[in-house]
Amino acid sequence: MKLLVCVSKTPETTAKIAFTDGDTQFDATGVQFIMNPYDEWYALVRALELKEAQGGSVTVINVGPASNDTIIRKALAIGADEAVRVDAEPSSSMFVAQQIAAYAKKEGFDAVFLGKETIDYNGSEVGAMVAELMEAPFVSYASHMEMDGDTATITRDIEGGSETVEVKAPFVLSAAKGLAEQRIANMRGIMMAKRKPLKVEAPVEADDLAVAVHYELPPKKGDVKLIDPEDMDELVRLLHEEAKAI
Amino acid sequence: MPDTGQAVNGTIEKRAREDKFQGHDYYAIDELLEDDHLIARDAVRTWVKQEVSPIIEEYAERAECPKHLYKGLAEIGAFGPNIPAEYGGGGMDEIAYGLIMQELERGDSGIRSMASVQGSLVMYPIWKYASEEQKRKYLPKLGNGDFIGCFGLTEPDHGSNPGGMVTNIKDDGDAYILNGAKMWITNSPVADIAVVWAKDEEGKIRGMVVEKDMPGFSAPEIHGKWSLRASITGELVFEDVRVPKANVFPEIRGLRGPLSCLSKARFGIAWGAIGAAMDCYDSALRYSLEREQFGRPIGGFQLTQKKLAEMITEITKAQLLAWRLGTLANKGKATPAQISMAKRNNVHMALEVAREARQIHGGMGITSEYPVMRHMMNLETVLTYEGTHDIHLLITGHDVTGLNAFQ
Numbered sequence: 253m254k255l256l257v258c259v260s261k262t263p264e265t266t267a268k269i270a271f272t273d274g275d276t277q278f279d280a281t282g283v284q285f286i287m288n289p290y291d292e293w294y295a296l297v298r299a300l301e302l303k304e305a306q307g308g309s310v311t312v313i314n315v316g317p318a319s320n321d322t323i324i325r326k327a328l329a330i331g332a333d334e335a336v337r338v339d340a341e342p343s344s345s346m347f348v349a350q351q352i353a354a355y356a357k358k359e360g361f362d363a364v365f366l367g368k369e370t371i372d373y374n375g376s377e378v379g380a381m382v383a384e385l386m387e388a389p390f391v392s393y394a395s396h397m398e399m400d401g402d403t404a405t406i407t408r409d410i411e412g413g414s415e416t417v418e419v420k421a422p423f424v425l426s427a428a429k430g431l432a433e434q435r436i437a438n439m440r441g442i443m444m445a446k447r448k449p450l451k452v453e454a455p456v457e458a459d460d461l462a463v464a465v466h467y468e469l470p471p472k473k474g475d476v477k478l479i480d481p482e483d484m485d486e487l488v489r490l491l492h493e494e495a496k497a498i
Numbered sequence: 499m500p501d502t503g504q505a506v507n508g509t510i511e512k513r514a515r516e517d518k519f520q521g522h523d524y525y526a527i528d529e530l531l532e533d534d535h536l537i538a539r540d541a542v543r544t545w546v547k548q549e550v551s552p553i554i555e556e557y558a559e560r561a562e563c564p565k566h567l568y569k570g571l572a573e574i575g576a577f578g579p580n581i582p583a584e585y586g587g588g589g590m591d592e593i594a595y596g597l598i599m600q601e602l603e604r605g606d607s608g609i610r611s612m613a614s615v616q617g618s619l620v621m622y623p624i625w626k627y628a629s630e631e632q633k634r635k636y637l638p639k640l641g642n643g644d645f646i647g648c649f650g651l652t653e654p655d656h657g658s659n660p661g662g663m664v665t666n667i668k669d670d671g672d673a674y675i676l677n678g679a680k681m682w683i684t685n686s687p688v689a690d691i692a693v694v695w696a697k698d699e700e701g702k703i704r705g706m707v708v709e710k711d712m713p714g715f716s717a718p719e720i721h722g723k724w725s726l727r728a729s730i731t732g733e734l735v736f737e738d739v740r741v742p743k744a745n746v747f748p749e750i751r752g753l754r755g756p757l758s759c760l761s762k763a764r765f766g767i768a769w770g771a772i773g774a775a776m777d778c779y780d781s782a783l784r785y786s787l788e789r790e791q792f793g794r795p796i797g798g799f800q801l802t803q804k805k806l807a808e809m810i811t812e813i814t815k816a817q818l819l820a821w822r823l824g825t826l827a828n829k830g831k832a833t834p835a836q837i838s839m840a841k842r843n844n845v846h847m848a849l850e851v852a853r854e855a856r857q858i859h860g861g862m863g864i865t866s867e868y869p870v871m872r873h874m875m876n877l878e879t880v881l882t883y884e885g886t887h888d889i890h891l892l893i894t895g896h897d898v899t900g901l902n903a904f905q
Contacts, residue, residue: 325533437541439575439588442534
């Protein structure tokens with residue numbers, strides 16, 4: 253199978269989040285970046301498992317500047333065969349999806365894997381957009397998948413349970429927890445990654461259909477309110493009127 | 499031989515508590531590193547969080563060696579990462595090696611010691627000094643963890659003065675007869691092979707590979723350590739051991755052989771100590787923001803801030819020292835005296851950071867709920883092994899004055 257895995261760069265989970273330019277831009281100053289865990293732990297690893305079991309190749313793709321090469325090299329160190337970086341700022345989900353779909357159509361992949369969402373913007377959009385642009389089926393939140401010939405049987409998480417669907421290649425899959433287990437790059441893999449091809453492609457023409465105009469941080473947590481254990485009425489009133497929990 | 503990897507009181511399970519460690523890079527030194535350095539550091543950090551942090555306190559408390567980690571260390575490539583890949587190493591540079599040691603010691607100095615010995619004190623001398631046949635025989639198995647190695651230089655009566663060793667070999671046809679004893683040998687009770695240094699009949703120091711099954715060779719464990727409790731330490735005892743001549747390093751003579759290995763290991767310790775210091779600082783910083791006294795977090799008090807500010811200052815200085823040393827080492831230009839300075843400075847720094855971090859944690863700092871007391875006890879060993887704190891000072895003194903103060 254010829255597999256394409258989309259890897260995104262996200263802030264490290266404990267990074268302090270701030271905005272600049274009148275709360276219209278994310279402030280990357282001092283922020284450490286990592287590969288989006290859903291891409292790395294589940295989408296990439298399941299693709300590698302399929303390649304190891306059935307042969308084929310795994311290509312990783314990222315849309316971003318040269319500073320993204322660290323996470324791309326990490327994907328190669330974990331086991332991807334080759335990488336491509338579309339040299340452009342990932343300005344919106346649609347822009348990114350158009351780049352990925354253009355490359356996927358050009359190279360003819362059997363399947364495109366990506367995480368169910370990135371842990372920064374939580375869009376869950378790119379996969380569906382890529383599928384639409386490729387005119388291929390899209391299966392989201394996959395927690396288990398098997399391939400038999402050109403047919404994939406995919407179990408996906410749904411509210412309160414799971415659903416199993418069948419699709420024929422080519423298809424797009426978004427990966428959730430359970431699809432695979434995290435792999436750690438070893439030193440030999442890291443050294444081999446230095447010799448694997450990392451192609452840089454120019455972006456195709458694409459539009460941002462949606463533009464972020466404002467960001468806001470969640471309100472700071474207030475102080476804990478201590479209620480007299482005897483005063484149940486006040487506790488109930490606060491839970492109802494302020495916390496709106498009951 | 500005691501099977502110390504087995505739990506005495508049942509199996510040790512992984513703790514559920516999360517290891518929240520984050521790296522600290524106050525001077526953006528990451529910008530001086532290459533992609534493969536960052537990926538290697540990240541990989542080992544992830545491995546330590548998954549495999550070491552959840553079990554280390556309990557192994558240390560029980561003074562047991564988590565022997566299953568030898569295989570894990572091999573799988574991530576922590577054994578001889580700077581040995582060429584064709585001989586079973588990782589083919590990485592010295593900075594990558596340093597960062598791997600840093601991350602392992604962030605977990606525990608004993609775990610770092612397991613890897614330091616295997617890579618710098620066993621694989622390195624075999625790669626550097628053994629015959630091609632010996633290299634092919636031992637290095638791949640050491641690299642993949644099938645063999646565990648140890649290094650015999652120190653003797654009961656010869657620590658800082660290894661040249662006074664009494665362990666010796668006598669020519670006996672196709673073999674040498676080895677007699678003597680070595681002390682404070684990391685990994686020895688579980689080792690398959692030992693790189694041993696002994697004097698020949700001309701009084702010249704020679705190196706050789708001794709295999710555990712050779713008659714007359716034993717490796718009893720040393721008990722009762724209050725430091726490096728998760729690392730296994732022992733003796734090496736040789737009673738008329740016949741060592742085939744093919745196992746003796748053909749060319750190298752004199753102290754230069756073992757000292758070159760120690761330079762490699764000390765280089766790794768200079769980096770490793772930063773890991774232990776960062777873990778203590780990280781824990782103290784987090785604790786100081788959570789722990790409240792007099793109605794506010796203790797991190798808001800001047801005396802706590804003084805401790806934290808001095809810790810991160812000293813850690814940053816040590817990081818720069820290590821980075822520069824690594825850059826020199828990559829060019830083959832790091833001198834043994836420069837390595838001594840970094841080892842001495844960084845280990846002492848880490849011990850001071852551990853002590854200050856312990857104070858910030860108050861009573862909690864002496865428990866296994868937090869890593870600082872374990873690191874502090876470990877660092878007491880690291881301060882004097884691989885050249886004591888004082889001996890490294892005299893190496894610097896010798897280097898700058900040209901006058902030898904040892905004798």
